[in-house]
Amino acid sequence: MNEKELSLRRIVRELDRVVVAYSGGIDSTLLAMIAGDELGDRAVAVTAVSPSLPHADLEEAQSIAKQFHFAHVLIDSHELDDPNYQANTPLRCYFCKHEVYGELTAYAREHNFAHVIDGTNLDDLGDVRPGRKAASEAGVRSPLIEAQFTKQEVRDLARTLGLPNWDKPAAACLSSRIPHGTAVTIQLLSQVEQAEMILHGLGLRQVRVRHHGEVARLEVDPADFDHVLGQREIIVERLKAIGYTFVALDLIGYRMGSLNQLVKVSHGS
DSSP states (O other): OOHHHHHHHHHHHHHOSEEEEOOSSHHHHHHHHHHHHHHGGGEEEEEEEOTTSOHHHHHHHHHHHHHHTOOEEEEEOOGGGOHHHHTTOTTHHHHHHHHHHHHHHHHHHHTTOOEEEOOOOGGGGGSOOTHHHHHHHTTOBOHHHHTTOOHHHHHHHHHHTTOTTTTOOOOOOGGGGSOTTSOOOHHHHHHHHHHHHHHHHTTOOSEEEEEETTEEEEEEOGGGHHHHHHTHHHHHHHHHHTTOSEEEEOTTOOOTTGGGGGOOOOTTO
């Protein structure tokens, strides 16, 4: 084991009884696996399920938990019931995490767990993330930050430990595909999810469908541009069938949090 892995395992052991906020992404998967290794039944991975969580991510999270034998529980979160979340301001992520961490801390209290921990890593601090304030307010710990893990170091360790999603593309909730100011609804989330499933089904791995009313703006890796253009007619036909009038390929390509480039919000706001 390298020094950072040893540090991470020590931090987790010292927390003693933990609920892991487990989304199925590589960061929370690594954390859930290590918590299970170090704490056994004193750790449980909890996934907050709502319409903003892609079904494919949920299924993968369940599959990996079974494969690596760590405890996994599903709970419902209700951020879509909050008008502040629905309004989709630049603080949407705060209201989402306020709800999710509230549910997780309530679960922890009910089942006698001492801490809630999440998979935030050092690189995550470089993006606009109002949800960090909600995490701080709820007393959520971030062991990967405490052990000084970057995203690449998370992937490297996950690969060493045999996690099948070690190279999974960065993921985010479906609401992140909807520009701020456009109300978040179950219908829009479903439309975006269907569109991305279509593209994944055509062999595209890193995909975002940004929802701009009648326009679906596709963000893919530039290396996949030829692949998209080669299936242009199929993509247009299928995305029109789910409600889009226009389909555009973003020539800049995929970039995480592209809709945040117009947002001037500090991490602590």
